[in-house]
Amino acid sequence: MIAADTSYTDNAALLPGDSPELTLLAASPKERVESIKLNSTAWKGPLDPDSYLAREDHLYRQPLTRDGLICWLLVDRREPEGQRTILSSCETYKKKAWLAHDGELSDTIAYGVGSVYCRPEFRGQGYAKRMLQELTIKMDEWQMEKAANRTLFSVLFSDIGKNFYAQFGWKPFPSSHFELPLISKDDYNQQIPGVSLPNTRDLAAADVQSYICSDTVLQKERDLLRTASQNSPSTKIAIAPSFDHYSWHWAREEFYAGKLCPGRTPPVIKGAGEDASGVYCAWNRNFGETPEENTLYILRWVYDDPTTAEETKATVNAMAAILRRAQLEAHEWNMSTIQFWNPTPLLEKAVALLDPSAKVVHREKTSIACLRWTGADHGLTKDVEWLLNEKYAWC
Template sequence: MIAAEPPNLPSGDSPDLILVPATASERIASIRLNSVAWKGPLDVETYIQRENHLLQQRLTRDGLTCWVLVDRREAEDSRTILSSCESYRKSALLARDGRVEKVSTHGVGSVYCRPEFRGKGYAKRMLEELSVKLETWGMEKEERRRSVFTVLFSDIGKKFYAQFGWRPFVSSHMSLKATGTGSGGMGVTRDLFAEDVQKCLCSEVVLDKLRDQMLVASRESGSAKIAILPNFDHFVWHWAREEFYAENLMPEREPPVVKGAGDDRARVYCAWNRNFGETPEDNVLYILRWVYDEPTSPAEEEVVVTAMAAILRRAQQEAHEWNMSKVEFWNPTPLLQKAVALVDPRVELVHREKDSISCLRWTGEEQGLGKDVEWWLNEKYTWC
């Protein structure tokens, strides 16, 4: 329910407050409320259409839950929404002691409390309850019957979510300006379409290689390793988002079909999506994921780095063609940083302190998996 501030709002620690899945109408009401923060260049009704469109994607169709903090004394569909958020059920890999298993987890997003309700402890109460609920939510068919970790991406710094167990992890990025020039020397780089991304970045061969790498690493180190499975559904969800924006903001153009770039000779590939923001500067082409084989010699390294640089130049061109201001990629490896230096040696690695802070809540220690955990593939595709 969207209403003016009720005369007698409950306190954040009231025993009458409960966190529950929203009804269909309450979900729409929560979207209307948070549209102030996240609708970007869309009007409210179109923003609601976007959210409904994303809900139908394979990644979220059966795994998204809209949560609302409400007063248990109020009737469904008439309850005042005190705070709200969403959880996304995802597949993941867990490796420890030479064993890799597929597990389920949740990503948390759209955490929102309307301005006039802030300072009353509602968001705090919601996250306290959510952290507990997500440990078993949707885990009935899982072998462990509970999750070992959940993730979220904080836009309010590193401290707030840490008090509920979501510890901040490395959150760095590099960005290159969009440009329509500088295409020389791109060599054998080719555009990737959706089916190419599925083959080159999401095939069973690629995922099996990831499992093998995590297995070996788990034997060499005592800490657990986790990775949100980079399956094709993640990319389709991101593309559904960009295609919706393109259709509504640029109806005169054909939908964006180039979804990444690659070099078959070097076996280096990346997938991207276009993020349309409120201003031209907010338009960003994000590289969602990189796939390549770790080189075993200086000569192989040169091939990989050169291919990465060529792919980055192609990404700059694609960004320019879609009025993006820049190309951005998260937590670049040392190899990728070398490639960036070939494209523009002035670019520096940025460590984020406020926006899109990768946070992980680890409950594996309680399940005998140790205190420490390493987050593999902390790339943009995991964002929700």
């Protein structure tokens, strides 16, 4: 049990955000629970507080996060563990990543930062800022864990616009998406006039593993990164799109489905594909605070770039057919919309087949993909390009 914050109820007793007495440290297991209870008001959405805590524990146990999640607290260093007041908190996740420079690719570690929080009554005192400053110091000195891991970049997804995190080095990167409406089974069965779309195949989790995360597919992605970095003025980085990312997103959707759709079999269709053109995608259902926010997200697309006009047409048609399948799946799970991030020109063409008036949305406030790059201090290029900047990397 964390001590009550009686000494802080009068804001005059609060230490200023730049006080030398403030320190950033890793939460004890009990403190982690307390920090989740505190931030539940911001993020529990449609869950009750106990279910929200259970969700966080469930996600904590997933392969993606179980070895590398740290809950950080900003506290007064003079207060002993068990009695200290949480002034601000956040989490970091260790992520496998790729870095390609001058035609050489290396496996590396990156950090994801999330759940940046300060309780309402302590806001505006500079605590979140101080916490992030301290975090960047730890990252830059590679002190994140006992066995120091060399890390040259970290990512986060800001829901408070592009400026706040930029002051600590997390610069905004492309953050656009397409949003499409749902379609009913009847609409799905109708032909689109003048367009002949191929049949698609539903993907279960094991299929996603085979078609989207196999060693062969990942090797191709690595080769693309390596090639893109040859003679390029910027280093190329990506969060390695391993199967663990998808299982983390599915653990989340299955948890919500179990709570919000009792009696219904949890969702088993995890994506769709079209074999002839070799186009595949994985998705998850995101249950928002209100039903209007329920969104089926395409986590990632995998396809080979076509080389002829005929192949291009087949690839675009396959993408359009897969999008329609996603629109139907979203309908069957009471989602309000489907979304996918940072569309490529081929995906833009596919969307135009389904809805010529659809426009790419450039986000300004929520889910802004931000990257902090320190490679230039270690002999790499000043500029960095984030490849595979898709929803799978969000957490």
